[in-house]
Amino acid sequence: MAPMTRAFSPGGVPGTDVAQYYVRRAAAGVGLILTEGVWIDHAAASNDANVPRLFGEDALEGWCGVVKAVHAVGGRIAPQLWHVGMTRKPELEHLYDKVEEDLTVKFSPSGVVTPGERIGTGSTEEEILAVIDAYARAAEAARAIGFDAVEIHGAHGYAVDQFFWGKTNLREDRWGGPDLADRARFGVELVKACRERVGPDFPIIFRFSQWKLQDYSARLAETPEELAELLHPLAEAGVDIFHASQRRFREPAFSGSALNLAGWARKLTGKPAISVGSVGLSRDLLDTFASSEPTLVEGVSELLERMEADEFDLIAVGRALISDPEWALKVRDARAEAITPYSPEALRELV
Ligand SMILES: Cc1cc2nc3c(=O)[nH]c(=O)nc-3n(C[C@H](O)[C@H](O)[C@H](O)COP(=O)(O)O)c2cc1C
Numbered sequence: 001m002a003p004m005t006r007a008f009s010p011g012g013v014p015g016t017d018v019a020q021y022y023v024r025r026a027a028a029g030v031g032l033i034l035t036e037g038v039w040i041d042h043a044a045a046s047n048d049a050n051v052p053r054l055f056g057e058d059a060l061e062g063w064c065g066v067v068k069a070v071h072a073v074g075g076r077i078a079p080q081l082w083h084v085g086m087t088r089k090p091e092l093e094h095l096y097d098k099v100e101e102d103l104t105v106k107f108s109p110s111g112v113v114t115p116g117e118r119i120g121t122g123s124t125e126e127e128i129l130a131v132i133d134a135y136a137r138a139a140e141a142a143r144a145i146g147f148d149a150v151e152i153h154g155a156h157g158y159a160v161d162q163f164f165w166g167k168t169n170l171r172e173d174r175w176g177g178p179d180l181a182d183r184a185r186f187g188v189e190l191v192k193a194c195r196e197r198v199g200p201d202f203p204i205i206f207r208f209s210q211w212k213l214q215d216y217s218a219r220l221a222e223t224p225e226e227l228a229e230l231l232h233p234l235a236e237a238g239v240d241i242f243h244a245s246q247r248r249f250r251e252p253a254f255s256g257s258a259l260n261l262a263g264w265a266r267k268l269t270g271k272p273a274i275s276v277g278s279v280g281l282s283r284d285l286l287d288t289f290a291s292s293e294p295t296l297v298e299g300v301s302e303l304l305e306r307m308e309a310d311e312f313d314l315i316a317v318g319r320a321l322i323s324d325p326e327w328a329l330k331v332r333d334a335r336a337e338a339i340t341p342y343s344p345e346a347l348r349e350l351v
Contacts, residue, residue, distance in 0.1 A: 001022075001025050001030050001032070001033045001034060001316065001317060001318075001321050002034060002276050002316035002317060002318035002321075003034040003035060003036055003037055003080040003151065003153070003207070003316075004036055004318055004319075004322065005036045005037050005048075005051060006018075006021075006036050006347070006350060007048055007050040007051050008021075008050065008350045009050055009051065009052035009059075009062070010049075010050055011049060011050075011058075012039065012046075012049060012050075012051065012052050012053035012056070012059050013052065013053070013056075013058045013059045013061075013062045014052045014059070014062040014063055014065075014066055015062060016065065017350050018052070018062070018066055018350065019065050019066040019069040019070070020069070021325075021350045021351070022035070022066055022069070022070050022075070022077065023069045023070055023072075023073055023075070024325035024326075024351075025075075025321055025325050025328075026070045026073050026074065026075025026076075026077070027073040027074075027075070028325055028326040028327075028328060028329045029326075029328035029329045029332060030075065030317075030321065030328050031075075031076065031314075032075075032076045032077070032078065032148070032149075032314070033070060033075060033076065033077040033078070034078055034080055034151050034205070034243075034316065035052075035066075035077065035078065035079045035080055036051065036052065036080065037051065037080045037081075037082030037153055038051070038052045038053060038054040038079045038080060038081065038082060038138075039051060039052070039053045039054065039055075039082060039083070040054060040055070040081050040082065040083055040131075040134040040135055040137070040138040041053070041054070041055035041056075041134045041137055041138065042083060042107065042130065042131050042134040043105055044083075044084075044088055044105045044106050044107045045082065045083040045084065045107075045131075045134070045159075046084065046088075047084050047087070047088045051082075054079055054081065054138045054141055054142065055137070055138065055141065060141060060145060063079070063145050063147075064145050064146070067145055067146045067147055068146070071146070076148040076149075077147060077148055078142070078147055078148055078149035078150055078151050078203070078205060079138075079142050079147055079150060079151070080150075080151045080152075080153050080207070081135055081138045081139065081142075081150055081151065081152050081153060082153045082158065083107065083131060083134070083135075083153075083158065083159035083160070084158050084159060085106070085107055085108050085158050085159030085160075085161075085162045086106055086107075086108035086111065086112065086113040086120065086159075086162055086168065087113055087157060087158060087213060087214075088105075088106050088107075106120055107123050107127060107131055107159060108120065108122060108123060108159070108162055108168070109122050109123070109162055109163050109168060109169040109170070109171050109175060109176060109186070110122040110168060110169055110170040110171055110176070112162075112167070112168045112170065113162075113168070113214060114214055115167035115168070115214065115215065116167075118170075122170075122171060125173075125175075128175060128186065131159070131190075132186070132189050132190045132193050133193065135152065135190045135193060135194055136190070136193035136194050136196065136197045137197070138150070139194035139197055139198050139202075139204070140197040140198060142198075143197075143198045143199075143202050148203070149202065149203035149204070149205055149240075149241075150194065150198070150202075150203075150204055150205065151205040151206070151207055151243060152187075152190065152191065152194065152204065152205070152206050152207065153207055154187050154206055154207055154208045155207045155208050155209035155243075155245045156209055156211070156212060156213050156245065157212030157213040157214045157215075157218075158213075160186060160187050160190070161208070161209070161212065161220075163175065163176075163183055163185070163186035163187065164180065164183050164184065164186075164187065164208070164220055164230065165183070165212065165218065165220060166178075166180075166183065167215075167218070168214075169183050179229060180220060180221060180226055180229045180230050181229040181230070181233065184229065184230045184233050184234065187206070187230075187234055187237075188233045188234055188236075188237045189237075191204060191206065191234055191237040191238050191239055192237045192238060194238070195237065195238030203240045203241060204238055204239050204240050204241075205239070205240065205241040205242075205243050205274070206234055206239040206241070206242055206243065207243040207244075207245055208220070208230070208231075208242070208243070208244060208245065209244070209245035209246070209261075210246075210253075210261065211245075211246075211247065216247075216286060222254075223254060224253075224254055224264055224267075224268060227253075227264055227265075227268060228268045228269075231265055231268055231269050232268070232269065235269040235270075235271055239271065240271065240272070241271060241272045241273065241274060241313075241314075242262070242265035242266070242269065242271055242272075242273045242274070243262075243273070243274040243276070243316065244260070244261035244262035244264075244265045244273060244274070244275060244276070244312075245261075245276055245277070246260060246261050246262075246275065246276060246277040247277050247278065247284040247285050247286065248277045248278045248284050249262075249275045249276060249277040249278065249279060249303065249306075249315070250277075250278075250302060251277075259311060260275055260306075260311065260312070261275070262274060262275035262276075262311070262312035263275070263306075263311040263312055265312075266310075266311070266312055266313065272313040272314065273312040273313055273314070274312065274313070274314040274315070274316050275306075275311075275312040275314070275315050275316070276315065276316035276317075276318065279300065279303055279315055279316075279317045279318075279320060280297055280298055280299075280300055280317065280320040280327065280331065280339070281295045281296070281297070281298060281319060281320055281341075281342055282295055282296035282297075282298050283295045283296075285318070285319070289344065291344075292343060292344050292345060293343070294341040294342065294343040295319065295341055295342045295343065296341060297320075297336055297339050297341050299336065300331055303315060319342040320339070320342055322342060322346050322347065323340045323341065323342040323343060323346040324339050324340040324342075325351070327339055
């Protein structure tokens with residue numbers, strides 16, 4: 001199951017309804033649940049008080065309940081560690097309208113959220129190290145609670161990705177530079193810090209993307225060689241699995257090859273890779289936010305062909321699993337006609 005923000009955890013504490021939401025999927029054939037993004041323990045990480053935290057006794061106790069319940073039905077679960085960085089601003093966050101905290105405190109490489117517009121100052125070395133420490137503490141807490149792995153949210157234009165992207169990272173110190181290899185440092189250091197806290201045998205998944213909330217056509221890497229500049233040091237730092245976020249898994253990542261972004265991550269690093277994007281659905285993520293029409297259900301034969309050819313190892317399913325908790329079982333049993341098609345209406349409740 002792909003990580004999907006649902007904002008049903010009042011005060012940042014996931015309750016039994018959140019546990020049951022994940023249990024329904026785990027009990028119906030979902031092998032690994034990547035939770036909705038969860039806040040790490042840093043004052044400027046969040047922009048919605050109903051999104052769960054991974055710190056504080058109350059929230060950790062809530063997560064303990066979720067993990068136990070998912071394990072009881074044979075599922076596996078990993079939290080997605082999230083810091084919004086410079087996007088801590090309501091106008092960009094069409095999904096988050098319940099802002100209660102002071103949004104003027106922000107963390108970012110260079111005070112840029114929209115390319116070309118510098119609206120703040122970059123964070124200090126000390127602040128950067130504090131955020132890295134907050135990721136590491138979250139990873140340690142995840143392991144202590146009994147989660148099966150952690151996923152670091154390094155995608156979609158949020159904090160980590162703001163360091164990767166040349167349009168939001170204008171730094172000239174050791175946290176920035178002209179090459180993606182230079183801008184990889186923040187991600188690399190935080191993976192190292194997480195690895196140190198969780199030990200050698202606890203899986204660290206790293207999610208990255210070309211597209212950003214700020215620019216859907218943005219690209220971090222124009223060539224496979226450039227992508228390797230980012231992924232090689234991350235793999236060396238301790239990433240076990242790369243999760244390449246794409247809006248449509250069918251799309252090639254670079255010209256001249258049919259491989260998608262996960263396919264390239266696997267080929268370049270030799271690590272297992274997770275792909276994602278419009279599985280079982282006819283319309284991509286952005287189209288479905290723009291319209292309330294149900295999205296048509298499509299077959300998964302191309303997905304199976306690509307997986308059988310070892311292009312990537314795991315597939316994350318997002319929206320299809322929101323509207324139908326039994327999507328995986330129905331696909332496995334070839335009962336596509338029984339699948340409830342995705343519609344944004346399904347986001348209103350936690351079913
Ligand atoms: C309601 C919703 C919330 C999402 N929240 C997150 C999130 O917290 N973290 C993340 O990395 N991606 C998030 N995504 C993106 C999904 O993980 C996934 O990559 C995207 O929906 C494409 O997969 P799909 O076509 O199967 O839905 C979200 C998507 C949706 C629809």
